[in-house]
Amino acid sequence: MSWMEQSDSHSCVLLRLGERRFAVAADQVAELAAPSRIFRFAQRTPEIDGVILRRGRVVPVCDVAEKLTGKKLGRRRFYLIATRRQGEAFDWIALPVSGDCELIRAELTPAGPSDSAHVAAWLSHDGEVIEVLNLGALMPAAGTGQFPVSSGQTPEAHA
Amino acid sequence: MRIAAAHKTKPVGTEQIILFRASNQVFAISSASVQEVRSVDSLAGAAVEISEAGLGKVRHAIRRGERNLYVVNAALHFGLRASPAALIFLLRKSRVALLIDGIEKMTTMTQLQALPGAFCHEERTWYRGLTVLDQNVIPVVNPGGFLTPEEISQLDGVTRAQSGPEAAGIAGAEANL
Numbered sequence: 001m002s003w004m005e006q007s008d009s010h011s012c013v014l015l016r017l018g019e020r021r022f023a024v025a026a027d028q029v030a031e032l033a034a035p036s037r038i039f040r041f042a043q044r045t046p047e048i049d050g051v052i053l054r055r056g057r058v059v060p061v062c063d064v065a066e067k068l069t070g071k072k073l074g075r076r077r078f079y080l081i082a083t084r085r086q087g088e089a090f091d092w093i094a095l096p097v098s099g100d101c102e103l104i105r106a107e108l109t110p111a112g113p114s115d116s117a118h119v120a121a122w123l124s125h126d127g128e129v130i131e132v133l134n135l136g137a138l139m140p141a142a143g144t145g146q147f148p149v150s151s152g153q154t155p156e157a158h159a
Numbered sequence: 160m161r162i163a164a165a166h167k168t169k170p171v172g173t174e175q176i177i178l179f180r181a182s183n184q185v186f187a188i189s190s191a192s193v194q195e196v197r198s199v200d201s202l203a204g205a206a207v208e209i210s211e212a213g214l215g216k217v218r219h220a221i222r223r224g225e226r227n228l229y230v231v232n233a234a235l236h237f238g239l240r241a242s243p244a245a246l247i248f249l250l251r252k253s254r255v256a257l258l259i260d261g262i263e264k265m266t267t268m269t270q271l272q273a274l275p276g277a278f279c280h281e282e283r284t285w286y287r288g289l290t291v292l293d294q295n296v297i298p299v300v301n302p303g304g305f306l307t308p309e310e311i312s313q314l315d316g317v318t319r320a321q322s323g324p325e326a327a328g329i330a331g332a333e334a335n336l
Binding site for chain 1: 239272279295
């Protein structure tokens, strides 16, 4: 049974990306964090801006604003740290948001076949119809990492 | 909110690593995978120029024993701007030599975090994972990720065509990778 089928109303976190608001299921949200230093290194996943360090964990920063609104986010006010299931594990991602987030309870309307894959459901709040995001469809995903074990040898140095 | 997340961090005991620069970015490599560190100048006479259109990151081969080592420009491999390289890592049990700008320092890492699943392109081959040193996130390179066996075969073909059969890698040598 999915989180949408468990009850009539659901806890969701509303987030703002520029002029628009979106929602994420509250049980997929770990925390809201102030912007912190972004570490960037060579990589080829365009959706990822870099990584932040959060409680000792490396969390990729995924700016989804352009994909969802057509505009890059001008100002990052917070990072919404969200989780998504990846097989047996949870993957953490940081979504930059441009305004305050709000925890609400709302009744959800399941997404229809014509909706985009990133729409898990719809909710109505304050006269606005808001997309509930399917983070798994919104962001790329790969399998779990591998850790080759080192041989313990040391290099020879030459001038 | 507590999340029962699988924190994909592998304690590695203490693994000695070399921090090196390529195009002003810092990477880490296990010192165990580096057999020799040579200056570019010291290999100038031993390197043979090669040209393979599809592998711009490899411009030279170094004859070692009965086979060629292929010099991979680290900056180009990682899609960075080419920069003046000063050192070459000869990788252990590998047919790859890595052209780098310089060494930052040698240090130890105690933990290696898996590359988060959101990274889903070539970087998954490039890196063993990420480590945190002095509150900096450093990618730890995968020494086996610079050239595939197919690319090595392709380069062997090029060197064979350029210099005759004696200059190419011995048959099946890439199986030692």
